[in-house]
Amino acid sequence: MLVFQNKIGKGYVLASTYLCIAVTLLIFLILFWNSYPALSTVGFDLFTMTWNPAKDQFGVLSMLFGTLAVTAIALLIAVPLGILTAIFTSEILPNRYRLYVKSAIELLAGIPSIIYGLIGIALVSPWIATLFELSSGRTLVTAGILLAVMILPTIITLTDDALHNIPQQYRETSKGLGLYPFEIIQKTLVPIAKRNIAGAVLLALGRALGETMAVMLLVGSIDKIPEPFYNLLSPGQTITSKLGREVGESAFGSLHFSALNAIGFLLLLLVITLTIGTQVYMRKGIRTV
Amino acid sequence: MKNILVIGFVLLALSCSKPKNDTVRVAGSTTVLPVISVAAERYMKLHPDSRIIVNAGGSGVGVNQVGSQQIEIGMISRDITQKELEQYPETSFQIHAIGRDAVVPVVSSELYNAGITSLTLEQIAKIYRGEISNWKELNGPDKDILVIDKEASRGTRHVFMEIVLGDKEAVAQGADLVLGANNEEQTALTQSDAALGILSNAWLNDDVKGISILMPDGSIVEPTLENIINNKFPITRDLVLVTNGTPTGQTKTFIDFIMSPEGQEIVKQNGYVSISK
Amino acid sequence: MSRALKNNVYNTLIWTAAVLSIAILVFLIATLIWKGMGAISVGFLTSASENFGSEGGILYQIIGSLALTLCAAVCSFPIALGVAIYKSEYVKSKVFQNITDTIIYSLNGIPSIIFGIFGLIFFVNILQTGVSWFVGGIILAMMILPTIILASHQAIRSIPNSYRENAQALGLTQWQVIRAVIFPRGINGAFTGLLLGLARAIGETAPIMFIATAFSGVTVPRTFLEPVSSLPTHILALAQQATNPQALQNAWGSSLVLVSLVFIFSISALVRRIQYSKINY
Numbered sequence: 001m002l003v004f005q006n007k008i009g010k011g012y013v014l015a016s017t018y019l020c021i022a023v024t025l026l027i028f029l030i031l032f033w034n035s036y037p038a039l040s041t042v043g044f045d046l047f048t049m050t051w052n053p054a055k056d057q058f059g060v061l062s063m064l065f066g067t068l069a070v071t072a073i074a075l076l077i078a079v080p081l082g083i084l085t086a087i088f089t090s091e092i093l094p095n096r097y098r099l100y101v102k103s104a105i106e107l108l109a110g111i112p113s114i115i116y117g118l119i120g121i122a123l124v125s126p127w128i129a130t131l132f133e134l135s136s137g138r139t140l141v142t143a144g145i146l147l148a149v150m151i152l153p154t155i156i157t158l159t160d161d162a163l164h165n166i167p168q169q170y171r172e173t174s175k176g177l178g179l180y181p182f183e184i185i186q187k188t189l190v191p192i193a194k195r196n197i198a199g200a201v202l203l204a205l206g207r208a209l210g211e212t213m214a215v216m217l218l219v220g221s222i223d224k225i226p227e228p229f230y231n232l233l234s235p236g237q238t239i240t241s242k243l244g245r246e247v248g249e250s251a252f253g254s255l256h257f258s259a260l261n262a263i264g265f266l267l268l269l270l271v272i273t274l275t276i277g278t279q280v281y282m283r284k285g286i287r288t289v
Numbered sequence: 290m291k292n293i294l295v296i297g298f299v300l301l302a303l304s305c306s307k308p309k310n311d312t313v314r315v316a317g318s319t320t321v322l323p324v325i326s327v328a329a330e331r332y333m334k335l336h337p338d339s340r341i342i343v344n345a346g347g348s349g350v351g352v353n354q355v356g357s358q359q360i361e362i363g364m365i366s367r368d369i370t371q372k373e374l375e376q377y378p379e380t381s382f383q384i385h386a387i388g389r390d391a392v393v394p395v396v397s398s399e400l401y402n403a404g405i406t407s408l409t410l411e412q413i414a415k416i417y418r419g420e421i422s423n424w425k426e427l428n429g430p431d432k433d434i435l436v437i438d439k440e441a442s443r444g445t446r447h448v449f450m451e452i453v454l455g456d457k458e459a460v461a462q463g464a465d466l467v468l469g470a471n472n473e474e475q476t477a478l479t480q481s482d483a484a485l486g487i488l489s490n491a492w493l494n495d496d497v498k499g500i501s502i503l504m505p506d507g508s509i510v511e512p513t514l515e516n517i518i519n520n521k522f523p524i525t526r527d528l529v530l531v532t533n534g535t536p537t538g539q540t541k542t543f544i545d546f547i548m549s550p551e552g553q554e555i556v557k558q559n560g561y562v563s564i565s566k
Numbered sequence: 567m568s569r570a571l572k573n574n575v576y577n578t579l580i581w582t583a584a585v586l587s588i589a590i591l592v593f594l595i596a597t598l599i600w601k602g603m604g605a606i607s608v609g610f611l612t613s614a615s616e617n618f619g620s621e622g623g624i625l626y627q628i629i630g631s632l633a634l635t636l637c638a639a640v641c642s643f644p645i646a647l648g649v650a651i652y653k654s655e656y657v658k659s660k661v662f663q664n665i666t667d668t669i670i671y672s673l674n675g676i677p678s679i680i681f682g683i684f685g686l687i688f689f690v691n692i693l694q695t696g697v698s699w700f701v702g703g704i705i706l707a708m709m710i711l712p713t714i715i716l717a718s719h720q721a722i723r724s725i726p727n728s729y730r731e732n733a734q735a736l737g738l739t740q741w742q743v744i745r746a747v748i749f750p751r752g753i754n755g756a757f758t759g760l761l762l763g764l765a766r767a768i769g770e771t772a773p774i775m776f777i778a779t780a781f782s783g784v785t786v787p788r789t790f791l792e793p794v795s796s797l798p799t800h801i802l803a804l805a806q807q808a809t810n811p812q813a814l815q816n817a818w819g820s821s822l823v824l825v826s827l828v829f830i831f832s833i834s835a836l837v838r839r840i841q842y843s844k845i846n847y
Contacts, residue, residue: 002739009741013656016648017666020715023708024673027684034687053441054372054458084583092580101588103836108591110832112769114798115821118805119597122814126480135435135483138466149590156587180569182576210677212772213798217805221467222438235466240772243679245469248776249349249442251376252357252691261683268680275675276668312792314696314780323618326782330616333783342793344697344780345803359696472618473806480809496809 028268035265038258046262051223051242053250058259060266062223066140066236067267070215071208073144073232074151079201081148082155087185089156090163098164102157109153117214120146125218132233138220140232146214151204158200162193195282202278206271209240216241239267311539316344317351317364318444319470320390320489321528323559324547325364331555332546339539345470349442355531356380361540363531366390366444366489367457381534386527387547389562391490392449393499393512393524399482401498405429409503410523414453416485419463424483437477437486438464445471448526449487490517491560517562528561602822605815611823615782615795619804620813624820626785630699630794631827633787634778635768637703638710639760645707646714647756653715654722655744674712681705681773690777700790702778709773710763714756721755721842722748758838765831769824771798797824 038046038058048059089101124146125137166189174184190197220235221242227234243264250256315325322345329341344350344360351363356377369382394413396405405427415421416434425431438461439446451457468474471492478484479496486497490512493499499512502523516522536544546552553563609623616622649666657663685705689695725747733743780793781803787794797820804817 002742006739006741009744010656013648013652016645017652019645020649020673020711021666021669023711024669026688027673027676027680027708030684030687031680050460052458052460081583081587084580085587088580088584092584105591106836107829107832108594110765110769110828111594111825112771112798112828114769114771114801114805115598115825118801118808118817118821119594121476121805121808122817123597129480135433135481136466136477137480138477149594152587152590180573182573183569185576206675210675210679212677212679213802217802220465221440222464223467237467240677240679243683244772244775245440245467247683247686248346249353249440251353251373252687254372254376261687264680264683267677271675271677272672275671279667279671314793315783316780322781326618329783340783340785340788342780342783344793357691359690470806472803472810476807476809 031261031265031268034258035262036258038255038262041255042259042262046259049223049225053256053259056255058255058262059223060239060263062225063237063239063242063263065225065229066219066238067209067240069140069232069236070144070147070219070238071205073141074147074208075201075205077145077148078152078155078204082152082200082204083159083197085152086156086159086163090160091181091185091189102160105153105156109157111150113150113211113213116146116150117217120214120218128233134233136220136235138218138235140219140226140234140236143215143219143238144232146218147208147211150211150214151208154204154207155200158203159193159197162196162200163189165196166192199278199282202274202281206274206278209274210267210271212240212244216244221245239263243267311338312340312342313362313540313543314342314344314360315362315364315530316346316354316360318348318366318528319345319472320366320445320491321364321387321530323491324388324528324556324561325530327555327559328547328552329543331551332543335546336539336542339543341543347440347442347469348444348447349440351531352382355382355533358533361532361536362544365529365531366526367447369531370447370457383532383534383536385530385532385536385544385548386564387530388528388553388556388564389517389525390528391512391517391522391525392445393488393490393493394449394502395478395486395488395493395497395499397478397482397484398496398498400424400429400484401500403430405500406498407501407503407509409505410453412503413485417450417454417461417463419461422463430483432483434463435466435481435484436461436464437474437484438467439474439487440467440469443469444526445487445489449524452524490514514560514562527564528556598818598822598825601815601818602825605819606822610816610819614785615800615816618807618813619782619800619816620807620810621816624797624800624816624823627795627797627800627820628823629786630779630784630796631768631798631824633699633794634702634706634774634796635764637700638706638767639764641704641707642711642714642763643756643760646711646759647718647752649711649715650718650722650752650756651744651748653719655740655748670712670715673708674716676709677772678709678770679772681709682776685773685777695791697777697780697793698791699778699787699794702774702794702796705773705777706767706770709770710760710767713763713766714759717759717762718752718756721758722752725751754838754842758835758842761831761835761838765828765835768831769798769828771802775799775802797827 042058046060049061050057050059125142128142129137170188174188215238219241222235223237247260326343329343348365348367351365352373354360355363447457450459471489474486475492475497478486501509501511510521517525553565556563612625613623689701695701729747733747779796779799784795801817801820804813807813
């Protein structure tokens, strides 16, 4: 009986693990399998401008551009803001408040993306339109700003952890050398925490790339690269907004559906490479002080 | 133990797999949606055991899901394309017209008040092709035109582009935004003061004004119900329900209900033209 | 620039950034509460939605969202616990350890819209399930698996080896050791992870919008293969008509309810984490 139980127990945990692995592989396989028709027939024509399913033209350049632009804007805002705020919570804020502030920020990280979409449509996009005198507030910048707010809590909490985990003696020694507080941060703490801060940014980048709902509602969803390309106060398209809007209306099995799968697969590879890369990078970076 | 529970759960799920046959699933065009969702609410009050589940998504979704037999009724506001027919050889699409509607070029109210009340089809085509980009060129205010396009498989877009650009799947080079549902487009038009868009006649209100068409013979045709009924307005279409083969059971009674005087009253209340005049 | 001046500049920068960040976050919450409170009433929470959701309440949206999360919880919990135990108690080889880690992190990194597309292809089209809340629950379960696995694994790893050795010395089989020593702690960790996972799952729109939800006409699901309405997809539909004041008000109301549900899950997780971090072996 005991041996039998032992076997069932092992079977259960083993089955769970294999199921988990199978599910992950299945997602990759299914996406690749459905991308294949488009990848083989359209091939390198994917890297062109025109997307017109009626004529079997599937150019994804404008979506790649939009994704990069929106993500870059989000990082440009959120990274400096997040790291500076983390320095504040870790180094300036008295310890007894830190837990509360940190818990609050962690809670905010959980606000669903559709709510950012609503705030964007109802408030931010009209503000942007008025501020820059645009005829529409649905632009790459608007989507980028909302995305920045979304990833801000992630960057703050992870950077704060990285800084706070540095033993107190480093600060004391630096202080003993007569360094100013900013020099302690700049010359001692940040270099030590560099790897973990980079990890935080990469994680936030991964989230920004894959975010759908808010971006889809706010980016304008037009398959164009702005003219000139740095005029980011114009509407555009990202991979995720394209998927969110078109997957439902393309027929399963059609070339159109397959092309959408192909850009989904592209996004998946991008984000997964990033996530695994971060993980490997961080694993090497574990310090034993 | 836990495993057995999970397996049991899955089996239970599969055992009650097919939805009961008194459930009718409907999806598709957001133009037809208001009529059907109100009709469904009334119908379910009359037939408490029945269930009509209504979903949006656009005409493309309606055709695809009937084609792949995921739903019983598709709502569409355009014709089924050749490509779609070829996609689903096993499905015999059957069409039931339930009302008529006009697709109207619409502008933000600020423009309408500034004098943009009618355009020729040629002018509209030029705007969508990107050849006219400022309202000044049309004797309006000096503002860039915010050209709002719709997602490619939307019924409203097919009907509009067929008449304006000559091809229902034409690419609009001049477009600035691409949006989906009528509601979403209406919102963008309201939020802007220089926008031109495409909407179903039923979505016009004080903030989004339908403009009249200036015909080649010099007459001006307003988007009124009367002009839709007598086919004077150049861009009209049928609102259609599509089924796979002849409807039976609950699907049939529901469609019959929409065709009945009570159902057609709902069509009229929502701003469309009843087919039974 | 003198060092003292530089120090001041740095200080100002940090303070400005902190004030700005906190102002943004406070603004978010204040907006949600301020706008949401105006919409919420007993009637709003207990009646069905009407007329594109701009009238009536959100009863069936709440029920739908809870059904989806419950299903996700039931499907993911036992599997995640199993993986965590296998990972910590059975896997000896470093290579396999790395493989499972990579798999779990990959699953964690998959963008939510990709889960939606996968569900659409695999369940709706290949298995022909149709649009159903059960399928939505399974997809959400896949999405939150890594969160639960990692939390559970962490809890199990914190059990000192001497506990296992003592139990083994008593002549217990490996599974008995697991049941007596590993299970209680593992379940605790998994439960915390589950709460965190559910906080994420209940707010997701992209994975369920193609495969699990319908716009109107749904009430309490009678079978497994029926669509439901949910709070996130309801907000999506309402956000698209944001210039209709009634629709917008209902959108804010639904958002506040959704955020409250998310916070109930995440605050419970937070409290549990703080409690259990005090346990010392």
